[in-house]
Amino acid sequence: MAETFASLSLVPKADAPQSAKDFKTDQEVRWCPGCGDYAILAAVQGFMPELGVKRENIVFVSGIGCSSRFPYYMNTYGVHSIHGRAPAIATGLAASRPDLSVWVVTGDGDALSIGGNHLIHALRRNVNLKILLFNNRIYGLTKGQFSPTSETGKITKSSPVGSVDHPFNPLSVAIGAEATFVARTIDSDRQHLQSVLRAAAEHEGTALIEIYQNCDIFNDNAWEPLKNPDTRDDVTIRLVHGEKLIFGSQLDRCVVRKADGTLAVANVADVAESEIVVHDAHNVDPSYAFSLSRLSHPETLQDTPIGVFRDVKRPTFESGLRAQIETAEAVAGAGDLNALLQGKDTWEVR
Amino acid sequence: MSKEVVELDHVSIRFAGDSGDGMQLTGDQFTSTTAILGNDLTTLPDFPAEIRAPAGTLPGVSAFQLHFGNADILTPGDFADVLVAMNPAALKANLKELRKGGDLLVNTDEFGARALTKVGYETNPLEDGSLDGYNVHPIALTSMTVEALKEFDMSKKEAERAKNMFALGMLLWMFTRPLEPTIKFLDAKFGKKPVILAANKKALQAGWSFGETTESFATQFVVKPASMPTGTYRNIHGNLATAYGLIAASKRSGLPLFLGTYPITPASDILHELSKHKGFGVRTFQAEDEIAAIGAALGASYAGMLGVTTTSGPGVALKSETIGLAVALELPLIIIDVQRGGPSTGLPTKTEQADLLQAMFGRNGEAPVPIVAPQSPADCFNAAIEAARIAITYRTPVFLLSDGYVANGAEPWLIPTEDSLPTIDPKFATGPNHTLEDGTEVFWPFKRDPETLARPWAIPGVAGLEHRIGGIEKQDGTGNISYDPANHDFMVRTRQAKVDGIAKTIEPLLVDDPSGAAKTLVIGWGSTYGPIQDACRNLRDEGIQVAHAQVRHLNPFPANLGEVIKSYDKVVVPEMNLGQLNMLLRAKYLVDTIGFNQVRGLPFKTQELMDAIKEVASHG
Ligand SMILES: Cc1ncc(C[n+]2csc(CCOP(=O)(O)OP(=O)(O)O)c2C)c(N)n1
Ligand code: SF4
Ligand SMILES: [Mg+2]
Numbered sequence: 020m021a022e023t024f025a026s027l028s029l030v031p032k033a034d035a036p037q038s039a040k041d042f043k044t045d046q047e048v049r050w051c052p053g054c055g056d057y058a059i060l061a062a063v064q065g066f067m068p069e070l071g072v073k074r075e076n077i078v079f080v081s082g083i084g085c086s087s088r089f090p091y092y093m094n095t096y097g098v099h100s101i102h103g104r105a106p107a108i109a110t111g112l113a114a115s116r117p118d119l120s121v122w123v124v125t126g127d128g129d130a131l132s133i134g135g136n137h138l139i140h141a142l143r144r145n146v147n148l149k150i151l152l153f154n155n156r157i158y159g160l161t162k163g164q165f166s167p168t169s170e171t172g173k174i175t176k177s178s179p180v181g182s183v184d185h186p187f188n189p190l191s192v193a194i195g196a197e198a199t200f201v202a203r204t205i206d207s208d209r210q211h212l213q214s215v216l217r218a219a220a221e222h223e224g225t226a227l228i229e230i231y232q233n234c235d236i237f238n239d240n241a242w243e244p245l246k247n248p249d250t251r252d253d254v255t256i257r258l259v260h261g262e263k264l265i266f267g268s269q270l271d272r273c274v275v276r277k278a279d280g281t282l283a284v285a286n287v288a289d290v291a292e293s294e295i296v297v298h299d300a301h302n303v304d305p306s307y308a309f310s311l312s313r314l315s316h317p318e319t320l321q322d323t324p325i326g327v328f329r330d331v332k333r334p335t336f337e338s339g340l341r342a343q344i345e346t347a348e349a350v351a352g353a354g355d356l357n358a359l360l361q362g363k364d365t366w367e368v369r
Numbered sequence: 370m371s372k373e374v375v376e377l378d379h380v381s382i383r384f385a386g387d388s389g390d391g392m393q394l395t396g397d398q399f400t401s402t403t404a405i406l407g408n409d410l411t412t413l414p415d416f417p418a419e420i421r422a423p424a425g426t427l428p429g430v431s432a433f434q435l436h437f438g439n440a441d442i443l444t445p446g447d448f449a450d451v452l453v454a455m456n457p458a459a460l461k462a463n464l465k466e467l468r469k470g471g472d473l474l475v476n477t478d479e480f481g482a483r484a485l486t487k488v489g490y491e492t493n494p495l496e497d498g499s500l501d502g503y504n505v506h507p508i509a510l511t512s513m514t515v516e517a518l519k520e521f522d523m524s525k526k527e528a529e530r531a532k533n534m535f536a537l538g539m540l541l542w543m544f545t546r547p548l549e550p551t552i553k554f555l556d557a558k559f560g561k562k563p564v565i566l567a568a569n570k571k572a573l574q575a576g577w578s579f580g581e582t583t584e585s586f587a588t589q590f591v592v593k594p595a596s597m598p599t600g601t602y603r604n605i606h607g608n609l610a611t612a613y614g615l616i617a618a619s620k621r622s623g624l625p626l627f628l629g630t631y632p633i634t635p636a637s638d639i640l641h642e643l644s645k646h647k648g649f650g651v652r653t654f655q656a657e658d659e660i661a662a663i664g665a666a667l668g669a670s671y672a673g674m675l676g677v678t679t680t681s682g683p684g685v686a687l688k689s690e691t692i693g694l695a696v697a698l699e700l701p702l703i704i705i706d707v708q709r710g711g712p713s714t715g716l717p718t719k720t721e722q723a724d725l726l727q728a729m730f731g732r733n734g735e736a737p738v739p740i741v742a743p744q745s746p747a748d749c750f751n752a753a754i755e756a757a758r759i760a761i762t763y764r765t766p767v768f769l770l771s772d773g774y775v776a777n778g779a780e781p782w783l784i785p786t787e788d789s790l791p792t793i794d795p796k797f798a799t800g801p802n803h804t805l806e807d808g809t810e811v812f813w814p815f816k817r818d819p820e821t822l823a824r825p826w827a828i829p830g831v832a833g834l835e836h837r838i839g840g841i842e843k844q845d846g847t848g849n850i851s852y853d854p855a856n857h858d859f860m861v862r863t864r865q866a867k868v869d870g871i872a873k874t875i876e877p878l879l880v881d882d883p884s885g886a887a888k889t890l891v892i893g894w895g896s897t898y899g900p901i902q903d904a905c906r907n908l909r910d911e912g913i914q915v916a917h918a919q920v921r922h923l924n925p926f927p928a929n930l931g932e933v934i935k936s937y938d939k940v941v942v943p944e945m946n947l948g949q950l951n952m953l954l955r956a957k958y959l960v961d962t963i964g965f966n967q968v969r970g971l972p973f974k975t976q977e978l979m980d981a982i983k984e985v986a987s988h989g
Contacts (some may be wrong), residue, residue: 031830040793044837046849055800064658075832080668083840091837091850096829099839107661110670111676112829114652115627119672119829137664140657168416340652348646354649356620356787360613364550365784366405369592 023071024220026147028116028325030072037068044094044228050085055206056153056235060092060213063151067095069213070120070220077120080109082134084126085160085230086153091210103134106141109148114337119222124151128158131167131187138227144336145224149216152189152227153206156232156241163237170318175237179209190312190328193227194305200226201308207235209244212255218327223334256314257282258326272322274314282310284322300330303305372581373588375543379438380592381446382540385463388421388431391533396433397779398537401608403973404551405782407594410437411899412736412779413445413972422534425479428464428896439593443899443906445778447974448511451543453536455479455510458488464500472538473503476532478511493599494550506585512534517575521568531572538576544590545648546575550640567596583709594636598783605782607746607775609637610651612642612707614753617758619753622761622793625650631680634717635773636707639679657686657772663704671819673797675757677707682724689732692766696736696864697840699815699824701767702739703753708772708971719772719970723946724814724894728768729953730923731875735861737868740923742770744898747782752813753788759871761793764823770923774947775896798825798834803846813927815848822867864946865945869925877928881914883909892936892962894920894950897943897973904978911988920950931958941965 023032042064050056067077077095081087083102090097100108105123113121130138130152141148157175158164164177168189172181193201200222204215212230219226231242244250252268264274265287273295275285282296299307308329315323386392389455400412413434421431436446448468454460456479467473480495494500494505514535518528541548551573559566580586605613619626628651630640644653652669656662663678669919670676678688685706695702708724710716728740741832743752752769755964760767801810802825814826814836827834838850846850847860880890881902893901898919905917918933920926934940934954940962942951948964955962965974965981 033407044838052908057834066538073830073832075835075836076830078829090839092835094835096841097837098668099837099841101690101840102690103701104664107664108657108668108671109671110661111627111654111665111670111674112672114654114665115625115669115674116829136657137661140661188924218526230542343646344650344652348650353618354620354646356649357615359646359649360784360787361601362603364401364405365601366407367601368407368597368783 026220026223027120030076030120031118033071033073037074038138039065041074042067042094044092046091048092049088053235054233055235056083056089058088058206058209059151059153059212059232060089060229062209063216064093065209066213066216069096069217072120074361077117077122078301079110079122081103081124082126082129082328083160084129084158085234086124087129101127103132104137105129105140106134106137106148106150109166110144110146110336112142113147114340116123116125117147117337119340122150123148125150126159127152127154127156127168127189130156131189131192142193142196142198142225142227143200143323145333147224147225149219152229154189154229157233157236158235158236159234161238165196177271183286184302186317187318188312189227189229191251191309194309194312194329198227198329199330199333200327201312201324202226202328203229203231205231205245207330224333227320242320244324245325247368254321254323256322256324258298258300258311258324258328260298260327263295264298280306282314284314300327302329303331305329305346308311315360372586374591375588376591376593378440378592379442380437380451380544380590381434381436381449381803382453383432383434383449383466384452385430385432385459386533387458388429389417389424390431390455392431392433392455395533395537396435397824398551398554399540399546400435400779401437401554402541402546404602406546406888407436407597408592409440409442409595409781410435410604410779411442411622412436412443412676413774414777415885415971416718418679425456425458425484427458427462427488430459430662431926432463432466434460435465437592439595440493443903444476444975446975455536457490457494458972460494461488461490467503468677469502470674471503472506473500474506474508474536475511476564477507487944488538492775495856508585513575513579514572515943516661517571518568521571523564523568528568528960531569534569534572535579537582538573538977542577542580542589544592548577550698565805570801572811597781600783602781602783603778604843604962605747605750606638606779607641607749607771608638608707608750610782611743611745611769611776613755614647614678614750615643615675615703615757616651617750617787617790618754618757618793619649619651620787622675622757622789622795624673624675624795625652626677627652627666627674628677628679629653629654629656629665629669629803631656631659631684633855635709635776636679636681636684636705638776639705659684660691663688663702667695667698667700667702669788670702671698675703675761676701677703677705679707681709682711682727683729685724685727686745687823692738693732693734693736694840695766696732696738698824698838699764699864701764703756703767703769705741705758705769705771708770710968716970718773720972721945721968721970722772722894722897723949723968724770725759725894725923725946725949726768735865736925737865738766738768739871740770740870742895742921742923743775743947744895744919746775746778746780750782758791758793762823763821763871764826765866765868770895772896795826797831798827799831799935800833812836813848814847815843816846820847822863822870830875870980872925872928875922875925875927878918878920878933879917880916880933881905882914884914884950886915887916888938889941889982890916890918890939891941891943891982892918892920892934892950893943894923897945899931900973900978901943904982906974907979908986913983915982915986923950923953926957934958934962938975939963939985941982943973943981945973
């Protein structure tokens, strides 16, 4: 069994080793055949035993969307709530119960359209939540309208001549919202996905994990360049803390810092080795992670970083809340209801 | 000079000034002093939504009315007997609230030409005879305050600020009330600012001495204590009583309190109060909006807390979808709507009862939610506990429909002891509750208690009870997703039956009909209790027999309500809306009830109610 994850220090440990099977439910999974959600489900179920905590102390909370059906398939506690509101509900849950490991499952529409407000506020508060954002760049459950992550010009049912909207980059949004942990991974890369989950579980506070997910019905191959063995190494920048950002099938591409401080991609051959950026996920200055999040091309996906962009420390919301309660109890003792009701100015009627 | 002392049964006084003049504080302070003397009382703070509209203008006027007496006081008084007007704007806006022949105390220092024209007085009302019908006391309040404070190291402007204390001292003298409670209050408030503290005390004292020596006042008044049930009392505001009721419910149920909320007038004071009580384990969460506020409260309920959200009408609109989710999840949740004038932003600081149908029906689908309405400031305490009882026992969201009048109003409260309060058993699920055909013991999250129809409340952390719930229709028993037509029909009817069944645990509706001879019944709900009761008592004094019943549970209704209504020839339903309870009564009981409706942002006046009831009672 794994060491205790930092974010789970108050969650009771499992008595015995668990397996992926322990996390499967008897419910029939209802996603379309070939949907990327299956792979994510399997990866998460496979990862859960690593947490080493009691299954009954894990809660999955979701909004609405194909992705948000996730909790029904996890043999833990779960709430399938309403569109966009999972971070709010999970905040109340996590703020009340530090003995729980709380996970949020959401989609690109759920998290970034209707629920955008709750997402950014959860991030700035640093509530101890692990948010899995399944980004398929489409509204799946409502049958294929463009989403806030769809490319400009995208042809969908609701944009027959192309969407005029400019998309969000979810990680840029998160970093701008004071997120302490931001990562990206891909549905089909189980190993990578699980490595990111591991880092998220270690992080104390809100972790936002964007998972590139394929919707084979309404937006097939949205992430193809990152998945196809012929192209993926040339377009993907794998982030490893402490290592130089060198990528490409020939390891001939790298990330450098421009004179204005932002990051850019260059040919290894054209730069001095010392100019190549060494990835530092713990850099407190968010402009570094932000600049990383801007490298990828929204349409071609060229130069897309995956891995942990940012992982910095800040006290969690609930630890602050708990500390205030403990201080109040320590200073004045546990509340005395009779004394409260009496107040200071009373009179007797005899 | 010794003055005549006159005894009064009751008196209503009104303080009016600029928003910056501290009239609410002055009124509150007079109120607490009066409460301590054992008078019964009712208050009506009447202030604008703007924090400080330009000084001396009509929109900037803030007023506070207090009615106190030696017997039951049910309303703030239709008209004030005494009006303190700190400037021309206050006079202009409030003169209509003063009874003809009443005492008018005016701060003459503020009646310069510019101040008069600012509010449209062409001539000075103090000189043009327009106030002849009143007993006018011209008082140079500002300059006397400045004079009294000249020994202090402060600017004239700073000294002028203490004029409300001068006014308060003067009124306390007039009604023979002690200065000590106010001195104690000032010590606590300005303890860290010795000059300001001393100046305020001096102004208070100076106002008192002025009353004693001036020839402007020939009389001093005494109002003897009211006879009330024995016990220990305090003065309490509605929002404070609501906050205390929630803390009490938390203690009596053993569920830690979680408040998820977003600031809005007139509900914010509940947040302010609860945020002080961390020693009771209270968690307050100021969310990014009302949707997050109720979402977090629901998440806390799921976690096993007492989840509460507080708001006013516009916030309820935003919370609707989540209330529907709570209906579907069948989790306890308290939604407190301190109603204000609507629609939209409406009248933020004024009272109204126009959210009843929103609470009743403002959701998609068949989504019944129980509703409890407190009838007075102190009653908010009991109503909050009752809302918690229903929410916890029946695993349901519950509306507590307060309003601006009860929330901001105050009255004496016979303080209960903790032991006298009901306990509420959350009865968390602890193990399997169902045996499958093959003998396996399982947990079914939607297997109901046959008596209450409530489902089990299984909080995370209990092994073996892992389950998934959601807003999608659930199969009866197992709670699995189900789109089966017959199951949906069954679940809709069952959720309704569960809420209807609450009536079995509600006190029957009490009818106040002392003679037993009344043919006309007056039915109200919520904060109209005081004015309706006052009107009915006055009518009986006039020989007109009328009965009064105040409905506390608006959903479900008390079981005997239909029977009560049908036993009277005529039923009048006064409401501060266009007839919402009236519509529910007519729809449910097929009775030709008669609405009496006002939406003026103010509580009913007793006389207007009397006229309306008389009209009905004496015709046909
Ligand atoms: C209040 C509300 N508005 C609209 C909908 C309809 N709706 C359901 S899911 C969805 C979009 C889901 O897209 P996404 O979050 O990307 O999830 P996906 O299905 O792609 O996983 C919409 C618009 C709803 N359920 N509730
Ligand atoms: S519509 Fe797309 S996202 Fe939804 S289940 Fe089917 S493949 Fe998956
Ligand atoms: Mg999507």
